[in-house]
Amino acid sequence: QQQVRQSPQSLTVWEGETAILNCSYEDSTFNYFPWYQQFPGEGPALLISISSVSDKKEDGRFTIFFNKREKKLSLHITDSQPGDSATYFCAADNYAQGLTFGLGTRVSVFP
Amino acid sequence: DAGVTQTPRHEVAEKGQTIILKCEPVSGHNDLFWYRQTKIQGLELLSYFRSKSLMEDGGAFKDRFKAEMLNSSFSTLKIQPTEPKDSAVYLCASSLDRLYEQYFGPGTRLTVL
Numbered sequence: 001q002q003q004v005r006q007s008p009q010s011l012t013v014w015e016g017e018t019a020i021l022n023c024s025y026e027d028s029t030f031n032y033f034p035w036y037q038q039f040p041g042e043g044p045a046l047l048i049s050i051s052s053v054s055d056k057k058e059d060g061r062f063t064i065f066f067n068k069r070e071k072k073l074s075l076h077i078t079d080s081q082p083g084d085s086a087t088y089f090c091a092a093d094n095y096a097q098g099l100t101f102g103l104g105t106r107v108s109v110f111p
Numbered sequence: 112d113a114g115v116t117q118t119p120r121h122e123v124a125e126k127g128q129t130i131i132l133k134c135e136p137v138s139g140h141n142d143l144f145w146y147r148q149t150k151i152q153g154l155e156l157l158s159y160f161r162s163k164s165l166m167e168d169g170g171a172f173k174d175r176f177k178a179e180m181l182n183s184s185f186s187t188l189k190i191q192p193t194e195p196k197d198s199a200v201y202l203c204a205s206s207l208d209r210l211y212e213q214y215f216g217p218g219t220r221l222t223v224l
Contacts, residue, residue, distance in 0.1 A: 002153075034212070043115070043202050043215030044154075089154065095209055097167060098144055098156035 003027055004092050006102035013109055019077040021105045023090030028071070030092035034099070035064065035075050038087045047088070048075070080109045113138065115216035117203050123222045129191040132219045135184055136205030144213060145178050145188050148200040157188065157201075161209070193223045 003026045013019045023033070031052040036044035050057040050064045050073070057064045061080075066073045077084055090102040116135040124130045136143050145157040158178035159167040165178070175194075180186045190197055200220050204213040 036215075041217065043204070043217050045215065046212045049212075098146075098159050099154075099213065101154040103153040 003100050004090055004102040006090050006105050008105060010106040013080050015080060015082060015109055015111045017080050019080050019107055021075040021088055023102055024072045025092050029094040032093040033073055034091050036089040036091060038089065044089055082109050082111050085109045115203055115205055115214050117216035117219050119219060121220050124193045125224055126195060127192045130193055132188045132201050134186045134203030134216060137214055140205035140207050142206045142209055143180060143186050144204040146202040148202055195223045197221060198223050
């Protein structure tokens with residue numbers, strides 16, 4: 001059973017639109033949530049992260065919204081660019097074990 | 112600065128063979144992780160080393176998978192014997208410390224026939 005769930009599996013947006021990626025988790029001990037971006041043929045790379053004491057984290061066009069009570073978070077990519085086309089992984093950590101990853105959302109941005 | 116290096120990038124093995132995948136972490140990093148990536152299961156932790164000591168050995172992967180950290184700058188993942196279900200991308204990652212970002216290598220794509 002996946003402890004970290006992501007939706008949708010895939011998402012297509014036009015250039016300039018906002019892409020919204022969803023993530024939810026089960027384990028209430030998770031307190032750190034990094035999002036990783038992965039391009040084909042490469043390993044994942046950290047994009048942005050948030051700790052459970054915050055409800056929002058912004059870095060340029062990427063924003064994480066976090067709802068601790070509902071155990072949900074989302075990644076918003078505003079003004080999407082073709083170069084943002086990649087697979088995005090939500091992960092969770094409680095520092096007691098390795099990162100727990102979701103299955104990813106594949107984002108395609110068309111010009 | 113050199114990132115995480117993994118070799119080979121691609122490996123094809125016959126069922127029953129022994130294969131060894133290699134990883135060089137970022138210089139100075141103390142933590143090293145091995146993950147397996149498939150479309151169905153996503154990224155699964157195989158092993159976790161802290162300062163060369165094995166902290167986690169991935170439970171279900173113990174029987175045919177063995178990761179070793181021979182020194183602070185080199186790790187291997189041995190799969191013996193290989194099975195077709197082992198076909199996946201194997202990723203190595205390192206971090207300065209558990210509280211810091213994990214840097215991933217490009218992965219080794221393993222195909223077992």
